[in-house]
Amino acid sequence: MKPLTPSGPHARPEHEQAAPKLMFFGDPHGDLEPVIAAVERFRPEAIILLGDIQARRPLHVELGSILELTEVWFIHGNHDTDSDADYDNLWGSEFATHNLHGRIVEIAGYKVAGLGGIFRSKIWDPRRPIEEAAFQSSDAMRRTMKREERWRDGISRKHRSSIFPADYQQLLRSGSSDILVTHEAPAAHPHGWHVIDELAEELGIQLLVHGHHHQNIDYLGEGLMTAATPFRAFGVDMGSHLAWPRNEPGPGGPLQDVLDRATQVFGAAAQAWLDKPHEQLDGQTPAAFAAESGTDKVRSMLNAIQHGGIV
Ligand SMILES: [Fe+2]
Numbered sequence: 001m002k003p004l005t006p007s008g009p010h011a012r013p014e015h016e017q018a019a020p021k022l023m024f025f026g027d028p029h030g031d032l033e034p035v036i037a038a039v040e041r042f043r044p045e046a047i048i049l050l051g052d053i054q055a056r057r058p059l060h061v062e063l064g065s066i067l068e069l070t071e072v073w074f075i076h077g078n079h080d081t082d083s084d085a086d087y088d089n090l091w092g093s094e095f096a097t098h099n100l101h102g103r104i105v106e107i108a109g110y111k112v113a114g115l116g117g118i119f120r121s122k123i124w125d126p127r128r129p130i131e132e133a134a135f136q137s138s139d140a141m142r143r144t145m146k147r148e149e150r151w152r153d154g155i156s157r158k159h160r161s162s163i164f165p166a167d168y169q170q171l172l173r174s175g176s177s178d179i180l181v182t183h184e185a186p187a188a189h190p191h192g193w194h195v196i197d198e199l200a201e202e203l204g205i206q207l208l209v210h211g212h213h214h215q216n217i218d219y220l221g222e223g224l225m226t227a228a229t230p231f232r233a234f235g236v237d238m239g240s241h242l243a244w245p246r247n248e249p250g251p252g253g254p255l256q257d258v259l260d261r262a263t264q265v266f267g268a269a270a271q272a273w274l275d276k277p278h279e280q281l282d283g284q285t286p287a288a289f290a291a292e293s294g295t296d297k298v299r300s301m302l303n304a305i306q307h308g309g310i311v
Pocket residue numbers: 027051052077078079183211212213
Protein backbone atom coordinates (compact mmCIF):
# COMPACT_ATOMS: atom_id res chain seq x y z
CA MET A 1 0.00 0.00 0.00
CA LYS A 2 1.44 3.37 -1.01
CA PRO A 3 1.19 6.74 0.76
CA LEU A 4 -1.65 8.84 -0.59
CA THR A 5 0.06 12.19 -0.47
CA PRO A 6 1.84 12.83 -3.76
CA SER A 7 5.59 12.60 -3.35
CA GLY A 8 8.55 11.69 -5.51
CA PRO A 9 9.51 13.11 -8.91
CA HIS A 10 5.97 14.02 -9.95
CA ALA A 11 5.03 15.96 -6.82
CA ARG A 12 5.12 19.72 -7.14
CA PRO A 13 7.24 21.66 -4.65
CA GLU A 14 5.23 22.45 -1.54
CA HIS A 15 5.24 26.22 -2.08
CA GLU A 16 3.61 25.72 -5.52
CA GLN A 17 0.81 23.58 -4.14
CA ALA A 18 -2.55 25.06 -3.27
CA ALA A 19 -3.82 24.31 0.25
CA PRO A 20 -6.16 21.33 0.09
CA LYS A 21 -9.82 21.95 0.72
CA LEU A 22 -10.17 18.83 2.81
CA MET A 23 -7.89 16.38 4.57
CA PHE A 24 -9.06 12.98 5.79
CA PHE A 25 -7.16 11.29 8.62
CA GLY A 26 -6.96 7.58 9.36
CA ASP A 27 -7.73 6.20 12.81
CA PRO A 28 -5.68 8.19 15.35
CA HIS A 29 -6.10 5.68 18.22
CA GLY A 30 -5.12 8.39 20.69
CA ASP A 31 -2.20 9.89 18.73
CA LEU A 32 -3.32 13.22 17.28
CA GLU A 33 0.20 14.56 16.65
CA PRO A 34 0.18 13.58 12.93
CA VAL A 35 -3.14 15.45 12.55
CA ILE A 36 -1.76 18.60 14.18
CA ALA A 37 1.48 18.44 12.17
CA ALA A 38 -0.36 18.00 8.85
CA VAL A 39 -2.79 20.85 9.54
CA GLU A 40 0.07 23.19 10.48
CA ARG A 41 1.92 22.24 7.30
CA PHE A 42 -0.86 22.08 4.70
CA ARG A 43 -3.52 24.43 6.16
CA PRO A 44 -6.62 22.64 4.80
CA GLU A 45 -9.97 24.40 5.02
CA ALA A 46 -11.38 21.47 7.00
CA ILE A 47 -10.35 18.07 8.31
CA ILE A 48 -12.34 14.88 8.83
CA LEU A 49 -11.22 12.16 11.25
CA LEU A 50 -12.31 8.72 10.04
CA GLY A 51 -13.03 7.18 13.47
CA ASP A 52 -11.22 5.26 16.22
CA ILE A 53 -10.09 8.61 17.57
CA GLN A 54 -9.73 7.54 21.24
CA ALA A 55 -8.60 11.01 22.30
CA ARG A 56 -6.77 10.93 25.65
CA ARG A 57 -8.32 14.26 26.61
CA PRO A 58 -11.49 15.92 25.24
CA LEU A 59 -11.00 16.24 21.48
CA HIS A 60 -11.22 20.05 21.46
CA VAL A 61 -8.40 20.10 24.04
CA GLU A 62 -6.25 17.64 22.10
CA LEU A 63 -6.67 19.73 18.93
CA GLY A 64 -6.60 23.10 20.71
CA SER A 65 -3.51 24.31 18.83
CA ILE A 66 -5.15 24.02 15.38
CA LEU A 67 -8.67 25.23 16.09
CA GLU A 68 -7.88 28.62 14.56
CA LEU A 69 -6.38 27.00 11.46
CA THR A 70 -9.08 24.62 10.24
CA GLU A 71 -12.58 23.20 10.78
CA VAL A 72 -12.72 19.83 12.55
CA TRP A 73 -15.28 17.10 11.68
CA PHE A 74 -15.35 13.38 12.39
CA ILE A 75 -17.15 10.09 12.34
CA HIS A 76 -16.78 7.65 15.22
CA GLY A 77 -15.23 4.18 14.97
CA ASN A 78 -15.81 0.94 16.86
CA HIS A 79 -13.03 1.69 19.37
CA ASP A 80 -14.53 5.04 20.35
CA THR A 81 -16.85 3.10 22.65
CA ASP A 82 -14.15 0.88 24.22
CA SER A 83 -14.06 2.79 27.52
CA ASP A 84 -15.93 5.59 29.26
CA ALA A 85 -12.94 7.86 28.60
CA ASP A 86 -12.90 7.05 24.86
CA TYR A 87 -16.60 7.81 24.72
CA ASP A 88 -16.58 10.96 26.84
CA ASN A 89 -13.53 12.51 25.16
CA LEU A 90 -15.45 12.40 21.89
CA TRP A 91 -19.18 12.70 22.59
CA GLY A 92 -18.51 14.86 25.64
CA SER A 93 -16.13 17.25 23.85
CA GLU A 94 -17.03 20.62 22.35
CA PHE A 95 -16.92 18.86 18.96
CA ALA A 96 -19.76 16.52 19.87
CA THR A 97 -21.99 18.28 17.34
CA HIS A 98 -19.41 17.76 14.58
CA ASN A 99 -20.10 14.04 14.22
CA LEU A 100 -21.17 13.44 10.59
CA HIS A 101 -22.79 10.08 11.38
CA GLY A 102 -26.17 9.68 9.70
CA ARG A 103 -26.30 13.08 8.02
CA ILE A 104 -24.98 15.33 5.26
CA VAL A 105 -23.12 18.56 6.08
CA GLU A 106 -21.62 21.11 3.70
CA ILE A 107 -17.90 21.33 4.44
CA ALA A 108 -15.36 23.35 2.44
CA GLY A 109 -17.83 23.55 -0.45
CA TYR A 110 -18.58 19.79 -0.55
CA LYS A 111 -21.68 18.01 0.67
CA VAL A 112 -20.23 15.35 2.97
CA ALA A 113 -22.24 12.35 4.20
CA GLY A 114 -21.05 10.28 7.16
CA LEU A 115 -21.59 6.74 8.42
CA GLY A 116 -19.64 6.04 11.60
CA GLY A 117 -19.28 2.78 13.51
CA ILE A 118 -19.28 -0.81 12.30
CA PHE A 119 -21.69 -3.59 11.47
CA ARG A 120 -22.26 -6.02 14.34
CA SER A 121 -24.35 -9.10 13.67
CA LYS A 122 -26.08 -8.79 17.05
CA ILE A 123 -27.66 -5.64 15.63
CA TRP A 124 -27.61 -6.03 11.82
CA ASP A 125 -25.65 -8.34 9.58
CA PRO A 126 -25.84 -6.40 6.29
CA ARG A 127 -25.43 -9.59 4.27
CA ARG A 128 -28.98 -10.33 5.40
CA PRO A 129 -32.09 -8.34 4.37
CA ILE A 130 -32.40 -5.19 6.41
CA GLU A 131 -35.85 -6.15 7.76
CA GLU A 132 -34.26 -9.22 9.39
CA ALA A 133 -31.98 -7.10 11.59
CA ALA A 134 -32.27 -7.91 15.30
CA PHE A 135 -32.97 -4.24 16.06
CA GLN A 136 -33.97 -1.51 13.60
CA SER A 137 -32.85 1.36 15.83
CA SER A 138 -31.08 2.07 19.10
CA ASP A 139 -34.46 3.13 20.52
CA ALA A 140 -35.98 -0.23 19.61
CA MET A 141 -33.08 -1.97 21.34
CA ARG A 142 -33.35 0.24 24.42
CA ARG A 143 -37.03 -0.61 24.82
CA THR A 144 -36.13 -4.30 25.20
CA MET A 145 -33.65 -3.60 28.03
CA LYS A 146 -34.37 -3.49 31.73
CA ARG A 147 -33.36 -0.31 33.49
CA GLU A 148 -30.43 -2.02 35.23
CA GLU A 149 -29.13 -3.36 31.93
CA ARG A 150 -28.83 0.10 30.42
CA TRP A 151 -25.74 2.28 30.22
CA ARG A 152 -26.52 5.90 31.11
CA ASP A 153 -30.18 4.99 30.64
CA GLY A 154 -29.63 3.91 27.05
CA ILE A 155 -28.20 1.00 25.10
CA SER A 156 -24.81 -0.42 26.05
CA ARG A 157 -21.77 1.72 25.40
CA LYS A 158 -20.44 -0.84 22.92
CA HIS A 159 -23.49 -0.71 20.66
CA ARG A 160 -23.36 3.07 20.48
CA SER A 161 -20.76 2.40 17.77
CA SER A 162 -22.86 -0.25 15.99
CA ILE A 163 -24.63 0.66 12.77
CA PHE A 164 -28.41 0.36 13.06
CA PRO A 165 -30.62 0.01 9.97
CA ALA A 166 -32.44 3.24 10.88
CA ASP A 167 -29.18 5.26 10.78
CA TYR A 168 -28.27 3.76 7.42
CA GLN A 169 -31.71 4.31 5.92
CA GLN A 170 -31.91 7.86 7.18
CA LEU A 171 -28.69 8.64 5.35
CA LEU A 172 -29.86 6.77 2.27
CA ARG A 173 -32.87 9.10 2.09
CA SER A 174 -30.96 12.31 2.80
CA GLY A 175 -30.53 13.37 -0.83
CA SER A 176 -27.38 13.67 -2.89
CA SER A 177 -23.89 14.35 -1.64
CA ASP A 178 -20.38 14.74 -3.08
CA ILE A 179 -18.38 12.74 -0.55
CA LEU A 180 -19.14 9.83 1.78
CA VAL A 181 -16.93 9.08 4.79
CA THR A 182 -17.32 5.72 6.52
CA HIS A 183 -15.47 3.71 9.09
CA GLU A 184 -16.33 0.46 7.30
CA ALA A 185 -14.91 -0.36 3.84
CA PRO A 186 -16.67 -0.88 0.48
CA ALA A 187 -17.21 -4.34 -1.03
CA ALA A 188 -13.95 -4.29 -2.99
CA HIS A 189 -12.07 -4.64 0.33
CA PRO A 190 -11.68 -8.22 1.62
CA HIS A 191 -13.54 -7.15 4.77
CA GLY A 192 -15.86 -4.68 3.06
CA TRP A 193 -19.61 -4.51 2.55
CA HIS A 194 -21.91 -4.17 -0.45
CA VAL A 195 -24.27 -1.90 1.47
CA ILE A 196 -21.49 0.72 1.61
CA ASP A 197 -21.32 0.73 -2.21
CA GLU A 198 -25.12 0.82 -2.43
CA LEU A 199 -25.18 3.84 -0.14
CA ALA A 200 -22.43 5.54 -2.16
CA GLU A 201 -24.32 4.99 -5.40
CA GLU A 202 -27.64 6.13 -3.99
CA LEU A 203 -26.06 9.34 -2.70
CA GLY A 204 -24.36 9.92 -6.07
CA ILE A 205 -21.00 10.68 -4.49
CA GLN A 206 -17.73 11.22 -6.36
CA LEU A 207 -15.49 10.20 -3.45
CA LEU A 208 -15.63 7.57 -0.69
CA VAL A 209 -13.03 7.60 2.10
CA HIS A 210 -12.85 5.07 4.93
CA GLY A 211 -10.69 4.16 7.92
CA HIS A 212 -10.78 1.10 10.22
CA HIS A 213 -8.43 -1.23 8.33
CA HIS A 214 -5.17 0.67 8.84
CA GLN A 215 -4.27 0.58 5.17
CA ASN A 216 -3.69 3.25 2.56
CA ILE A 217 -5.68 2.00 -0.42
CA ASP A 218 -6.33 3.69 -3.76
CA TYR A 219 -9.03 1.33 -5.02
CA LEU A 220 -8.78 2.46 -8.64
CA GLY A 221 -5.00 2.73 -8.71
CA GLU A 222 -4.61 -0.74 -7.23
CA GLY A 223 -7.09 -2.33 -9.62
CA LEU A 224 -9.68 -3.09 -6.91
CA MET A 225 -12.19 -0.89 -8.74
CA THR A 226 -12.33 0.17 -12.39
CA ALA A 227 -12.98 3.51 -14.06
CA ALA A 228 -16.57 2.25 -14.50
CA THR A 229 -17.15 2.56 -10.73
CA PRO A 230 -19.07 5.82 -10.37
CA PHE A 231 -16.91 7.04 -7.45
CA ARG A 232 -13.25 7.07 -6.42
CA ALA A 233 -12.53 5.23 -3.18
CA PHE A 234 -9.64 5.41 -0.74
CA GLY A 235 -8.75 3.78 2.56
CA VAL A 236 -6.53 5.82 4.90
CA ASP A 237 -4.04 4.28 7.33
CA MET A 238 -3.58 5.33 10.96
CA GLY A 239 -1.13 8.22 11.12
CA SER A 240 -1.73 8.92 7.42
CA HIS A 241 -3.97 11.29 5.50
CA LEU A 242 -5.60 11.91 2.14
CA ALA A 243 -5.81 15.45 0.76
CA TRP A 244 -8.73 16.45 -1.48
CA PRO A 245 -8.76 17.53 -4.21
CA ARG A 246 -5.66 15.46 -4.89
CA ASN A 247 -2.75 17.29 -6.44
CA GLU A 248 -3.58 16.04 -9.90
CA PRO A 249 -3.79 17.66 -13.34
CA GLY A 250 -7.08 18.06 -15.21
CA PRO A 251 -10.60 18.45 -13.88
CA GLY A 252 -11.15 14.69 -13.55
CA GLY A 253 -7.69 13.85 -12.20
CA PRO A 254 -4.94 12.04 -14.08
CA LEU A 255 -6.90 8.86 -14.67
CA GLN A 256 -9.64 10.67 -16.53
CA ASP A 257 -6.93 12.51 -18.38
CA VAL A 258 -5.21 9.27 -19.38
CA LEU A 259 -8.51 7.54 -20.13
CA ASP A 260 -9.41 10.37 -22.51
CA ARG A 261 -6.04 10.03 -24.23
CA ALA A 262 -6.27 6.23 -24.37
CA THR A 263 -9.74 6.51 -25.89
CA GLN A 264 -8.29 8.65 -28.68
CA VAL A 265 -5.79 5.88 -29.37
CA PHE A 266 -7.72 2.67 -28.69
CA GLY A 267 -11.38 3.67 -28.88
CA ALA A 268 -13.59 1.25 -26.96
CA ALA A 269 -10.58 -0.88 -25.99
CA ALA A 270 -9.03 1.97 -23.97
CA GLN A 271 -10.01 0.70 -20.54
CA ALA A 272 -8.81 -2.84 -21.34
CA TRP A 273 -5.38 -1.44 -22.27
CA LEU A 274 -5.24 0.67 -19.10
CA ASP A 275 -6.10 -2.36 -16.95
CA LYS A 276 -3.60 -4.77 -18.53
CA PRO A 277 -0.16 -5.15 -16.87
CA HIS A 278 2.58 -3.77 -19.12
CA GLU A 279 6.22 -4.86 -19.18
CA GLN A 280 7.46 -1.30 -19.72
CA LEU A 281 5.83 -0.44 -16.40
CA ASP A 282 7.47 -3.32 -14.53
CA GLY A 283 4.29 -5.33 -14.82
CA GLN A 284 2.01 -2.61 -13.42
CA THR A 285 -1.12 -1.65 -15.31
CA PRO A 286 -1.00 1.79 -16.98
CA ALA A 287 -3.94 2.87 -14.77
CA ALA A 288 -2.15 1.88 -11.57
CA PHE A 289 1.13 3.39 -12.72
CA ALA A 290 -0.52 6.70 -13.66
CA ALA A 291 -2.33 6.91 -10.30
CA GLU A 292 0.82 6.20 -8.35
CA SER A 293 3.64 7.86 -10.28
CA GLY A 294 1.99 10.45 -12.52
CA THR A 295 0.71 10.32 -16.06
CA ASP A 296 3.78 11.39 -18.07
CA LYS A 297 5.12 7.95 -18.89
CA VAL A 298 1.72 6.49 -19.78
CA ARG A 299 0.95 9.47 -21.99
CA SER A 300 4.26 9.12 -23.81
CA MET A 301 3.54 5.41 -24.37
CA LEU A 302 0.17 6.36 -25.86
CA ASN A 303 1.87 8.95 -28.06
CA ALA A 304 4.35 6.33 -29.26
CA ILE A 305 1.56 3.87 -30.06
CA GLN A 306 -0.43 6.46 -31.96
CA HIS A 307 2.55 7.66 -33.94
CA GLY A 308 3.87 4.26 -34.90
CA GLY A 309 6.24 3.53 -32.06
CA ILE A 310 6.34 0.01 -30.70
CA VAL A 311 5.07 -0.17 -27.15
FE1 LIG B 1 -12.04 0.54 13.66
